Amino acid sequence: MANMEYLNQYEKENIRQIRLKINRKTEPELLEWIEKQGNIQGYIKQLIREDMEKQPKKVELRGTEYWCPRCRNHVEMMHAGEFNNFCGFCGQKLTF
């Protein structure tokens, strides 16, 4: 029983459970799709990570030069004071 108490305490301190409701009548395509995924939790986490990857990341300033925070390549300046808003090497969206 001590082990169960430990697990309950661990979950209480470390796990945030999120419920997802899908309406069978109004969103049957979502339900059908999600049920085809083997691991629903893994699938949703993967979608979230992919969305996070798409968000612009702030370039790193080292000295007077800018570097991509994802692939660590040098970010080229287009014109004075203007930059590409994505990395030419890895495609990461960037903010300055």
Ligand SMILES: [Zn+2]
């Ligand atoms: Zn890059």
